[in-house]
Amino acid sequence: MNMPKNFETFAEARRNGFIKVKNAKDEGKKIVGTFCTFTPWEVIYAAGAIPISVCGMSDETTEDAEQHLPKNLCPLIKSSYGFAITDKCPYIYFSDMLVGETTCDGKKKMYELLGQKKNMHVMQLPQNSQDKTSLELWKAEIIKLKERLEKDFGVEITEEKIKEAIRIRNNERELLKEFYSLSKLNPPALWGYDLHKVIDGSNFSMDKALQAEQFTEMIKDLKEKYARGESPVNKDAKRILITGCPSGGVLDKVIKTIEECGGVVVCLENCTGIKEKYKLVREDIDPIDALAEKYLSVPCSVMSPNTGRLEFLDQLIDEYTVDGVVDITLQACHTYAVESFSVKEFVNKEKGKPYLNIETNYSPSDVGQIKTRIEAFIEMM
Known part of the structure; x- marks a missing residue:
């Protein structure tokens, strides 16, 4: 099957964006690197700046990072820090500001070190999304970010500018959800590996109006191909949902392996996928209130309690007709590691589906072991 129109634009967006981010800097644009979906x-768009995701997704700079950070730390944190201190990530290198949130202990301590080298703003994330006081605290943190951007970049962020940015982002989320929904089909309209690449690529698209046009055209093309009976996926492929830690750094050894072993990833519940995009920002209330409400509701494992994750999994398992769940835990990610017990209990007992937990890092050393476990998991179905 030929790839849909504009697929390569998004599949290669991270790499191709290196030149674009330099050009944006040369044109006087401000770049803001971010680490998390919170x-x-x-607010960054309303400041006239370009937000870019800067999380590390390989072990290329792990040894560099371990000169400052402990070896038994999350690979995502070590990778992100390593790329920052070695100037090997153009997005971090060209960033005028980095924004992080205190999602976990490892990240917030890493930010202290990174703040000695880069212009760093840290948002203090409350970790009870169901509490009104937490909502007010998060609203205050968003206002602090707004004020910091205004001060550092010499701009005024008006309410109307935030409202316009909300409209643009909501439109982007709606298109991504429509693209995502093509995996609800049986068989899906595309492989999960390709789905992942496109979703990830959307984080590196700097022209959102052009992105919207390209996404609309790609969705139309995929639907037309599917209507003609063109799908790359075998109808008998086992439908897998991915949950847990961000999967960008383990895309090949987990998601690609699943699809080489008779499965197809139809849904990515994690923050690499649909988690942040599913809920829109309300447009009928004060925009700062709306942003605080939306972003604090992201069901990350750092939240306590985090009932939203199981509720979301319940919905997605049914919507995407899932045959099994693979839970990715990055090494030393304690919050997701602890939650894996509750997720397994829920998936096995409440949904009656098989569950597999994969604890890994960015090293290729466990590729063979993971493949053996995935083969057995899919054969079991």
Whole structure:
């Protein structure tokens, strides 16, 4: 099957964006690097700046990072820090500001070190999304970010600019959800590996109006191909949902392996996938209130309690007709590691589906072991 229109644009967006981010800097644009889905990109857009995801997704700079950080730390944190201190990530190198949130202990301590080298703003994330006081605290943190952007970049962020950014981002989320929904089909309209690449690539698209046009055209093309009976996926492929830690750094050894072993990833519940995009920002209330409400509701494992994750999994397992769940835990990610017990209990007992937990890092050393476990998991179905 030929790839849909504009697929390569998004599949290669991270790499191709290196030149674009330099050109944007040369044109006087401000670049803001972000680490997590809790950062409200709408406020950055309202400042006239370009937000870019800067999480590390390989072990290329792990040894560099381990000169400052402990070896038994999350690979995502070590990778992100390593790329920052070695100037090997153009997005971090060209960033005028980095924004992080205190999602976990490892990240917030890493930010202290990174703040000695880069212009760093840290948002203090409350970790009870169901509490009104937490909502007010998070609203205050968003206001602090707004004020910091105004001060550092010499701009005024008006309410109307935030509202316009909310409209643009909501439109982007709606298109991504429509693209995502093509995996609800049986068989899906595309492989999960390709789905992942496109979703990830959307984080590196700097022209959102052009992105919307390209996404609309790609969705139309995929639907037309599917209507003609063109799908790359075998109808008998086992439908897998991915949950847990961000999967960008383990894309090949987990998601690609699943699809080489008779499965197809139809849904990515994690923050690499649909988690942040599913809920829109309300447009009928004060925009800062709306942003605080939306972003604090992201069901990350750092939240306590985190009932939203199981509720979301319940919904997605049914919507995407899932045959099994693979839970990715990055080494030393304690919050997701602890939650894996509750997720397994829920998936096995409440949904009656098989569950597999994969604890890994960015090293290729466990590729063979993971493949053996995935083969057995899919054969079991």
